Amino acid sequence: MAERIAGAVHDGQLIALLPGNLGSQVMRAALPDAVIAESATLPYGARQRGQAAAGLALVAHHNPTGVYPSSATDAAIAELRRVYPAVEPVEDALSAALLNSNGSLHAPLVLLSAAPIERLGAYDIHVEGTTPGVRRVIAALDAERIALREALGYRSAHWPLMDYYRDADWFYGPGAFSRVQRDSVWREKLDFGHRYVAEDVGCGLVLWSSLGRQLGVPTPLSDACIHLATALTGVDWYGTGRTLESLGLTREDLRRL
Numbered sequence: 001m002a003e004r005i006a007g008a009v010h011d012g013q014l015i016a017l018l019p020g021n022l023g024s025q026v027m028r029a030a031l032p033d034a035v036i037a038e039s040a041t042l043p044y045g046a047r048q049r050g051q052a053a054a055g056l057a058l059v060a061h062h063n064p065t066g067v068y069p070s071s072a073t074d075a076a077i078a079e080l081r082r083v084y085p086a087v088e089p090v091e092d093a094l095s096a097a098l099l100n101s102n103g104s105l106h107a108p109l110v111l112l113s114a115a116p117i118e119r120l121g122a123y124d125i126h127v128e129g130t131t132p133g134v135r136r137v138i139a140a141l142d143a144e145r146i147a148l149r150e151a152l153g154y155r156s157a158h159w160p161l162m163d164y165y166r167d168a169d170w171f172y173g174p175g176a177f178s179r180v181q182r183d184s185v186w187r188e189k190l191d192f193g194h195r196y197v198a199e200d201v202g203c204g205l206v207l208w209s210s211l212g213r214q215l216g217v218p219t220p221l222s223d224a225c226i227h228l229a230t231a232l233t234g235v236d237w238y239g240t241g242r243t244l245e246s247l248g249l250t251r252e253d254l255r256r257l
Contacts, residue, residue, distance in 0.1 A: 001027075002026070002027040002029070002030035002031050003030045005031075006030045006031055009031055009033075009034050010033075011033040011034075012033065012034070012035060012072075013034050013035065014034070014035045014036075014037060014076050014079055014080070015027065015031065015034050015035070015036045015037070016036075016037045016039070016080060017036065017037065017038045017039070018039045018042060018043060018084075019038060019039045019040055019041055019042065019096075019097075019100045019102070020036075020037075020038025020039065020066075020093065020096060020097055020100070021038075021097055021100055021199070021203040021204055021207060021242060022038070022093065022094060022097040022203075022207060022242065022247070023036075023038060023203075023242075024036035024037075024038055024068040024093040025068070025093070025247050025249065025257070026242070026247065028068065035067060035068070035069070035072045035075075035076050036067070036068045036093065037065050037066070037067045037068075037076050037077075037080060037093075038065065038066050038067075038068070038093045038096040038097060039063045039064070039065045039084075039087065039096060040063060040064040040065070040090075040096050040099035040100050040101075040159065040171065041060060041063055041099075041100060041101075041102070041171045041172075042060070043059070043060050043063060043084050043086065044056060044058065044059055044060070045057045045058030045059075045172060045180070045185070046058075046185060047185045047186060047188065049185075055185030056185065057179060057180055057183050057184060057185045057186075058172040058176055058179065058180070059086075059172065059173075060084070060086040060171055060172055061086055061169070061171065061172055061173035062086055062088055062159075062169075062170070062171050062173075063084060063086040063087050063088065063171065064088050064089075064090045064095075064096055064099045064156065064157070064159065065077060065080065065087045065088065065089060065090065065096055066089075066090045066091060066092045066093040066094065066095050066096030066097070067089075067092070067093065068092065068093040068257075070091065070092040070093070073089050073092075074089070077089045090154075090156045091154055091155075091156060094152070094254065094257075095149070095152075095154045095156060097207065098145060098148055098149045098152070098154070098208075098211075099149075099156075099158070099159055100204060101142055101145060101159065101160075101161045102196075102199070102200045102204060103141070103145070103200045103201065103204030103205040103208065103222070103225075104138055104141040104142035104144075104145055104161050105138060105142075105161060105200075106125075106196035106197075106200040107141070107196070107197070107200055107201055107204075107205055107225045107229065108134055108137045108138050108141060108225065109125040109126070109129045109130065109134065109138075109196070110125060110129075110190070110192070110194070110196045110197060111225060111228050111229065111232065112129070112133075112134050112137065113125055113128075113129040113134075114192075114232060116128070116129070117190045117191070117192075121189055122187045122188055122189050123187070123188070123189070123190060124184055124186050124187040124188075125186070125190070125196075126180050126181075126184055126186050127180075127181060127184050127186075127187075135165055137221070138161060138165075139161070139162050140221055141221045141222065141225070142160055142161040142162070144208060144212070144217075144218075144219045144220075144221055144222050145158075145208060146158045146160060147217050148208055148211050148212060148215065148217055148219075151215045151216075151217045152211075152215070152254075159171060164176055164177050165177050192229075192232055192233045193233070197229055197232075197233065197237075201225065201226060201229045201237050201241070202235075202237050202240065202241040202242065203241060203242040205222045205225055205226050205229075205237075206226055206237055206238050206241035206242060206243050207241070207242050207243060207244070208222045209222045209223055209226060209238065209243070210238075210243035210244040210245060211244065214244060214250070214251045214254075215251065226238055
């Protein structure tokens with residue numbers, strides 16, 4: 001995508017990745033003079049329903065966003081707020097990448113619902129798939145994400161997923177989980193090539209796992225979900241996904257960048 005738009009991007013132009021999963025570090029090779037913003041979550045919880053129709057369940061109330069380079073944060077956030085008023089600044093692009101909790105959310109919901117996903121037609125992982133046991137796995141997996149943020153010294157709010165399940169004030173405002181249970185737009189026929197796996201494991205969990213290795217922070221559930229997803233799909237998600245190794249980054253590079 002960066003290579004396709006490179007000829008049309010001028011110096012200092014703002015590119016927004018909604019969300020990013022450290023995509024700024026993928027794009028900077030082709031767009032070295034762009035300013036790249038990464039948000040923690042999608043501005044909307046929605047599904048396309050036709051050529052000119054979408055089902056909408058959620059609108060972001062808080063969307064923490066980091067900017068690369070971070071020196072451009074104030075100007076980039078001001079520009080983004082003209083379109084997405086929920087955008088809120090955080091330290092940098094890596095901080096925002098580690099606020100994207102979709103890996104904690106979607107990987108367990110899909111992997112622990114593999115049988116009904118394969119056997120049934122339309123299935124809603126956010127309703128039928130969200131049981132107390134699955135929520136305990138989600139909480140434990142999200143704790144690994146937060147441990148990585150703490151190890152990197154980030155002081156901005158960690159936005160734990162359990163706040164969403166408690167109907168506290170989370171990315172999509174108070175009561176978001178109850179709204180999803182009542183007004184879900186995610187009843188659909190899923191497969192294991194869905195972005196819940198390709199993006200949230202392949203760009204999310206594998207990034208956490210590789211950070212954990214570099215920082216000495218254990219990520220056993222992230223690793224387990226990656227291995228399960230690999231066994232389920234036949235895709236080597238760690239080998240092909242967005243890791244520090246695939247980005248050519250070391251722990252020292254992260255500090256400098």
